[in-house]
Structures are given as C-alpha cells and as structure tokens.
Amino acid sequence: MIAEDRFRSLCHAQIEGxxxxxxxxxxxxALRQHxxxxxLYVEQMRVHALLTWQHGRSQxxxxxxxxxxxxxxxxxxxxxxxxxxxxxxVGLMAWWLVGPDKEGVExxxxxxxxxxxxxxxxxxxxxxxxTEGSMSFRTTAGAVVEVTGPAELDLFxxxxxxVLRGSxxxxxxxxxxxxxxxxxxxxxxxxxTRFAVSAGGANGTQVAVLDGKxxxxxxxxxxxxxxxxVTLNEGEGIRIDTxxxxxxxxxxxxxxxxxxxxxxxxxxxxxxxxDNRGIGGGNRFYGIVQGGMGIGxxxxxxxxxxxxxxxxxxxxxxELEGADQICTIPSYRTKPxxxxxxxxxxxxxxxxxxxxxxxxxxxxxxxFTNTGLTVxxxxxxxxxxxxxxxxxxxxxxxxxxxxxxxxxTVELGEPQYAGSKNKPxxxxxxxxxxx
Numbered sequence: 211m212i213a214e215d216r217f218r219s220l221c222h223a224q225i226e227g228x229x230x231x232x233x234x235x236x237x238x239x240a241l242r243q244h245x246x247x248x249x250l251y252v253e254q255m256r257v258h259a260l261l262t263w264q265h266g267r268s269q270x271x272x273x274x275x276x277x278x279x280x281x282x283x284x285x286x287x288x289x290x291x292x293x294x295x296x297x298x299x300v301g302l303m304a305w306w307l308v309g310p311d312k313e314g315v316e317x318x319x320x321x322x323x324x325x326x327x328x329x330x331x332x333x334x335x336x337x338x339x340x341t342e343g344s345m346s347f348r349t350t351a352g353a354v355v356e357v358t359g360p361a362e363l364d365l366f367x368x369x370x371x372x373v374l375r376g377s378x379x380x381x382x383x384x385x386x387x388x389x390x391x392x393x394x395x396x397x398x399x400x401x402x403t404r405f406a407v408s409a410g411g412a413n414g415t416q417v418a419v420l421d422g423k424x425x426x427x428x429x430x431x432x433x434x435x436x437x438x439x440v441t442l443n444e445g446e447g448i449r450i451d452t453x454x455x456x457x458x459x460x461x462x463x464x465x466x467x468x469x470x471x472x473x474x475x476x477x478x479x480x481x482x483x484x485d486n487r488g489i490g491g492g493n494r495f496y497g498i499v500q501g502g503m504g505i506g507x508x509x510x511x512x513x514x515x516x517x518x519x520x521x522x523x524x525x526x527x528x529e530l531e532g533a534d535q536i537c538t539i540p541s542y543r544t545k546p547x548x549x550x551x552x553x554x555x556x557x558x559x560x561x562x563x564x565x566x567x568x569x570x571x572x573x574x575x576x577x578f579t580n581t582g583l584t585v586x587x588x589x590x591x592x593x594x595x596x597x598x599x600x601x602x603x604x605x606x607x608x609x610x611x612x613x614x615x616x617x618x619t620v621e622l623g624e625p626q627y628a629g630s631k632n633k634p635x636x637x638x639x640x641x642x643x644x645x
Contacts, residue, residue: 217473232386233366235351239388277635317347325359334579338363340376353389354381358471362410375410377471379420385517395429395450406462406471418447418462418495420469421514428454445511445539446493462495464537466502479534482553487545497537504531510540510636511588511606518638521584521606523552530561530585531610533642543625543636557644558614562622563607565634570610573623578610585609587635605635613644 220237223229229237231276259457314334319327324343327333338345340359351368361376371378372392382389389400393409396417403422409415417426424450425438440456447459461483465472469472483496497511505526507518520526542548554560562578563585564570570580588604614620625637 225512232351235349236388238367239369239390254500299347315371316350316366316437317365318349320346320348322346322356337365339345339360344525351389352383352386354383355379356381373407373409377406377408378405378572379406379471380471382422392429394429395452395454396429396439399425399427401425403444404469405442408471413449414451416447416449416462417442418457418459418471419444426450426456442493442495444513445495447495448493458493459495463498464497464502466500479555479558479643480536480552481555483536484548484551485542486549487542494541495537496539499535499537501532501534503533503535507535507637508537510539512540516540516587516590519586519588519604521586523526524584526585527581527583527609529559529583529642530640533561533640536636536639536641538636540636544625546624546635550623552620552622552639552641553618554620554641557616559644560612560614560620562610562612563638563640564610564625565637566606566608568634570608570624571624574610578612581609581611583609587638607635607638 217237217240218406220229220233220240223233225480308619314336316332316334318332319329319615321329322343325340325345327345327347338357338361340357340361342359346354346356353369354377355371357363358377360400361378362374362375363376363378364372366372369388369507370390370392374394378391380389380391380400382400382402384402387400387402391398391407392413393407394599395409398407398417401423403424404423405419405424406418406420407415415626417424419442421444423441423443425520426440426442427438442448447462448456449459450456463472463478478500480498483498485496495511497508499507502508503518505517505519509516509518510515518526536552541554560578561573564574566584584606586604586606589602590605591600591602622637622639626634
C-alpha cells in the first residue's frame with residue numbers, strides 16, 4: 211500500500227486543485243486498489259467542505275457585524291445552501307474518483323489506421339474494441355499506448371488497463387513508473403520502459419520488453435503485497451499459459467519499426483527462431499522484423515540505438531533493403547556452443563552479417579558465399595563516463611549469402627571462429643524472398 215505521508219500529500223494536492231496529471235493518476239490508482247483509502251479520501255473531502263463552509267460563516271459575521279437580523283438570516287441561508295452544494299459536489303467528486311473499477315478514462319488519440327478514431331480527438335472510454343486496424347493514444351498521465359486489432363481493452367485509470375485480447379505496446383517515457391497492464395494470466399508492472407503485451411490467443415499471455423524493465427506478477431493478488439514471478443529487462447520476454455507458468459518467449463514478431471508487435475501470417479518468410487541455450491539461456495528473445503531492413507534498422511534485441519547503416523565509403527546494399535530481418539542477441543557472441551535454428555516457409559535468400567574483425571567460422575565459409583558487400587552497426591562505446599574517455603565506434607560486417615530453395619529448418623552455428631582470440635560482435639540475419 212502507498213505510504214501514508216505520500217497519500218495525504220496527493221489528497222491535499224487534488225482537493226486544493228493543484229495536482230499534476232501524474233499525481234492525479236497515482237492517486238486514482240491507489241484509490242482503485244484499496245477500499246480503506248477510498249473511505250479516507252471521501253472523509254478528507256467532507257472535512258474540507260465543512261471547513262470551507264465554516265470559514266465562510268465567520269467571514270460573513272466579520273463583514274456585516276451591525277447587520278439586521280433579516281440580513282443575517284438571508285446570509286446564513288445562502289451559506290447553508292452553499293455548504294449543502296459543497297457537500298453534494300464532494301459526493302459527486304468522490305463517486306467520479308473512487309466509484310466502480312471500470313470507469314471512463316480520458317485518452318488523446320495520436321494516430322489511427324482503419325479504425326473509427328480520429329487523430330487529435332480527446333474522448334472518455336471505459337473500453338476499446340478494434341475488430342481490425344490499429345491506433346495509438348496518450349493517457350493524461352503521459353503513457354503512450356499502441357493497439358493492434360483485433361483487440362479488446364478495459365480502461366481503469368490513466369495508469370491501468372486490461373488486455374482481454376490483442377496486442378498492446380506501452381511507452382511510459384522517462385520519469386513515469388507504475389503503469390499496469392492486466393491480462394487473464396498475468397499482471398505486468400512497468401518500471402520505466404517500452405514493453406509489449408499480447409493476450410487472448412492459444413499461447414496465453416506474451417510479454418516482451420523492448421526498452422527498460424518490467425515486473426510480471428500472477429493475475430490474482432495485490433502486486434504491492436507480494437514479489438514478482440519474473441523481472442524482465444530489455445530484450446527479454448516470457449509466455450504465460452493458462453496454468454500461469456512463465457516460459458521463455460524465444461521469438462517476437464515486430465512491425466517494420468521494431469517498436470510494436472504484429473501477428474504472424476501465411477506470408478511470413480520465417481515462422482520461428484530458436485536456439486539450444488535452453489533454461490540456462492535466460493529469457494532472451496529473437497525479434498523478427500518484417501520488411502524492416504535498411505539504414506536505421508534496429509540491429510539487436512538490446513540497445514535500440516545500435517542500428518544498421520552503410521559502411522564508410524559505401525552505399526547501403528540494395529539487395530538488403532526492405533528485407534525481413536532477425537534481431538539477434540548480442541550477448542551470445544561469446545557462446546561457442548550456440549546453434550541457432552530458423553523455420554523457413556518458402557524459397558529465399560538468406561544473409562548472415564558477420565563481424566570482419568575476426569576470421570569467419572567454418573560453417574559460414576562452407577555454407578555461404580561472401581558477397582564482398584559490407585554494412586556497419588553502431589554506435590558502440592568504449593571507455594567510461596567517469597574517466598571522461600568515452601568514445602563511440604562502429605563495427606563493420608561482411609555480407610554472406612545463401613540461396614534456400616525449399617521450405618524447412620536451417621541451422622546456423624557459433625559466431626566466432628574456433629580458437630580465435632578475438633570476440634566479434636554477434637552476427638545479424640536477413641531474409642529476402644526470391645523474385
């Protein structure tokens with residue numbers, strides 16, 4: 211439960227009318243979760259109204275000390291009516307703030323595609339239903355939510371919603387924490403991040419952290435009174451089935467901006483990616499970005515500022531532009547036992563982008579052809595801010611190519627040459643359908 215001093219401070223700010231959007235959202239969330247706090251808040255509002263009324267009576271007496279009885283009676287009646295009105299307003303305000311769990315929440319529509327919402331409009335909604343299309347909106351607390359249909363959401367407060375089905379991405383931004391997304395299987399609590407949640411399908415709830423950190427709790431119970439089942443950092447994801455058991459989410463489908471989830475379809479070139487890291491591999495996921503390859507495309511599942519670009523003195527390879535890309539896991543660059551597998555659905559060209567600072571591993575040289583093309587990723591950093599010697603640099607990759615003539619499973623091996631003392635960057639993967 212929220213600390214008493216903090217709760218009183220939020221109440222005072224709200225009652226006096228100078229609470230910020232973030233403070234009001236925090237107060238609403240506390241009131242929604244605890245009956246005791248709701249009663250305390252209503253009592254504080256009632257006392258405030260009575261004190262305001264009493265202050266008005268004393269002001270009346272001091273302003274008209276020699277007034278006639280008739281004038282005083284009229285003044286007192288006006289104060290009685292004003293006091294009664296204040297108490298009625300207290301009741302209405304209390305109902306609006308602490309009424310049913312499922313209440314209208316103000317949202318500001320930012321963008322929409324093939325849905326009945328107009329960008330720029332503000333509206334109050336208890337729920338959102340999208341049969342198709344997509345939309346994004348901002349709550350009064352500052353959280354930006356992107357929804358991909360078909361989807362169904364319940365809106366509780368500017369800091370709390372429930373996903374019954376569909377995919378949602380929440381961008382909380384800097385300085386705002388505690389945004390909550392509930393699903394039938396889990397509760398996800400933001401710790402300052404951008405994360406995605408998908409629910410309502412055969413796979414239960416899926417949670418993927420694109421930036422920052424979240425805590426995942428069981429769907430039942432108060433998340434403030436018990437510890438999280440799992441804490442996820444950037445590049446990590448889990449799937450929670452109906453038995454509410456977290457499992458590693460090995461692959462996440464991302465839209466071309468690599469910032470929102472998308473549903474799989476029959477036209478996907480790659481339908482699955484997995485590796486042999488098992489339980490010891492943690493909860494790291496691979497991200498499949500449909501049509502996302504090009505200058506500025508996200509290179510890895512962590513450090514979103516590291517992007518693909520043209521190598522010095524060259525243009526970006528045309529044959530890679532607009533291809534599907536697999537964001538790999540940068541920390542796996544030192545795993546000599548790594549075996550990465552992909553389920554490919556139809557003929558395509560498969561590219562591996564390998565760090566040129568170390569010899570190519572044998573599996574790459576034997577199965578792929580070096581095109582002579584190069585790209586770069588970055589910025590990377592060496593040194594430290596404390597020593598004031600922080601320097602950025604870029605990693606150069608050679609482009610290796612292999613033609614895949616039939617659907618099936620393709621295996622890739624370790625990122626570094628056996629026995630090499632260098633520690634090259636983890637390779638990138640690009641897939642493009644044959645003409």
